Amino acid sequence: MQLASITLRAMRMRMKAPFTTSFGTEWDKDFILVEVRGTEGCSGWGEAVAMKAPLYNEETVGTVWLMLKDVLIPLLWQQPLGHPREVAGRFRHIRRNYMAKAALEGALWDLYAVKENIPLYRALGGQRTQIDVGISLGIESSPDQLLAQVEKHVARGYKRIKIKIKPGWDVDIVAAVRRRFPAIQLMADANSAYTLADAARLAALDEYNLMMIEQPLAHDDIIDHAVLQKQLKTPICLDESIHSVEDARKALALDSGRIINIKIGRVGGLTEAKLIHDLCAAKGVPVWCGGMLEAGIGRAHNIAITTLAGFTLPGDTAASSRYWEEDLIEPEVSVQDGVIQVPDRPGIGYTVRREQLDKFTLYSETFRPAF
Ligand SMILES: O=C(O)CCC(=O)c1ccccc1C(=O)O
Ligand SMILES: [Mg+2]
DSSP: OOEEEEEEEEEEEEEEEEEEETTEEEEEEEEEEEEEEETTSOEEEEEEOOOSSTTSSSOOHHHHHHHIIIIIHHHHHHSOOSOGGGHHHHHTTSOSOHHHHHHHHHHHHHHHHHHHTSBHHHHTTOOOSEEEBOEEEOOOSSHHHHHHHHHHHHHTTOSOEEEEOBTTBSHHHHHHHHHHOTTSOEEEEOTTOOOGGGHHHHHGGGGGOOSOEEOOSOTTOSHHHHHHHHHOSSOEEESTTOOSHHHHHHHHHHTSOSEEEEOTTTTTSHHHHHHHHHHHHHHTOOEEEOOOOOOHHHHHHHHHHHTSTTOOSOBSOOOGGGTOSSOSEESOOOOBTTEEEOOOSSBTSSEEOHHHHHHTEEEEEEEOOOO
């Protein structure tokens, strides 16, 4: 793969509504887009999912920019790349910075698929032509407001409802949602808001037939999660704690959780995401694709990875219109009866709307190989 240039864009897009988790409220979405250009003029696109502040993990929009510019892009210029699956190896000696790596690797996978004239999901070995999706609903200012959100999205056909919990917004809220919607597939995500001292409170959730409880304990823990899992009937799903297939192997060996949320950005890219998928498939552990409130390009990558056979549970990839007045891609991601039709066009399968991109670009910089 010959590269002519790489352009980074710092983006800011206003969401339709603020999104609140146990770690805070997000309204303006700041993120970085990566465009890799081949020598024949084709482009591949990637989206970095790091937030403005290090609340979900340690990366930020600022650290991603720095890593891409000073470390990762220069590594690409060193020698030509044969195939995008080599990118992860090229970056392996660089510690962490998974979201920065994933954004660049994703753009290279897209460029590769465009040049091969095949859909990205096919390049990854995906088979599904449609995927089931759920939705992640943030913390609201009252239980009634959350119930209204649940009602609205159940009516739209989302196959699974995830609600965010934190101390003080947990058992009563889950009980209220379950009382009103006895039959829906329901789960809760704590974003690391609890400790083992809360085990009894978390065990009280066993009564409500949740599909899983996502990341109840610390973002860097797999030991306490294993202790907690023994006290719960509800399966634990790990999100923040898993950054690699090695992390996944260790967590499954300890029984720290029985389901894994795979986020491409959190694990350093599509290649590592696929390795985690393959490990879990071999062990009969269900996986699903998480979300980071992505705009269209990140959303398209999530759709592509979800076509792998082991993604047996509905993920968090909701419709563009759940987040944005107007997305950056054409067509937008649409959900009908809880299903997304996977686009069969080359690359990510959606067209990037450049005029729309320019509207939300705060700053951009282009890098070229030095000869
Ligand atoms: O709708 C989405 O993209 C998923 C939203 C979500 O749950 C989330 C959003 C931002 C950061 C972390 C998480 C999470 O899965 O923990
Ligand atoms: Mg989560």
